[in-house]
Amino acid sequence: MKIFAISRLPRRLAALGVLSALAGSVLVPAAALAAPAQAGACGGDVKCIIAFGDARIAERQAALTKLGTKIGDQLSKGHITNAQAAPLQAQVTASQGDMTAIKTKLDAETTATAARQDVHDIYWKYRIFAVVIPKTTRTAFYDLMTNVDAKLKGLEPKIEDAISKAPAGEKAQLNQLYSDYKAQLSEAESQLDAALGQFDTLTVSNYNTARATFETALTDLRNDENTAHTGLRKAAGDLHQIRQILAGSKGGASATPSATASS
């Protein structure tokens, strides 16, 4: 039995060797790819620095493409207007151009020092992830909420008229809902006004040199927008209840107009 086990030992060692070689072949390229992420890992290897910078540029280009698609989608569905979409798309296009330009510059570098400076600029000069994408997305969100608010606000005369013609027994509840509707819209509008004041502080310069100011403005903007969003959702909830009561009134339409039309 022992002789048998010993005779198998070289085979086991050979199998172990093959496995180690396989593992090595998988791990070594992974380590080589990750290596440029370590500070100074490229040393004086210009091509290594360029490859690292190109990878960071590619990440930013992919995120910008996604953002551009999102803005285009909002525009095509009519959620934001051409006038609102134009500056957002211009920002995306400009940033994509910046990334293309820095890539051209980086790829042509012949010294490690110059290539490292370009990599530094990818972060420092453009701040795609820290400034461009959050600011542009928040602007689109702001624009969208402004449009929803305008729709809800514009509906007020219709709601008032509909309530005035509703059965007397339903007017108290309808007026209560309408009162909350107006209060929620008012709150959303004041939050949107406050949000508007934060955008100018969200600059690359402030991110680089006045980080606390930048972070405060971004946090305030996030809170203002999210509170406005809550107000608009509540107003929409009030509207939905008003609709259900009106639809249930004598002579009112069905809660689902499509079903009414087909009946």
Place this chain on the structure above:
Amino acid sequence: MTWSRHIRRRGVFMLVTLVLVLALALAACGGRAARGANGGQPSQQTQQTQQANPSAQDVINADNQIQGDLGNMNDLQSSADTDYSAQENEVQP
């Protein structure tokens, strides 16, 4: 001769009747299709609403649209709340 003329007359009469019936059937189908293209005739209930409280129908239509907008607003909020700042931590190769 008289019998054959009689049979021919009956044949023509039946053919005319058949053409008339077909024309009426086609006209009926055409009318229905035209109404369908216009979104169908509103139901009696909807007509009553529009006559009794026309603004109520506007509120209902607006609500349908707003409920659709809410989903889109939630999606955009989710995108806006995504934090990418970790990718801005500078690493030098």
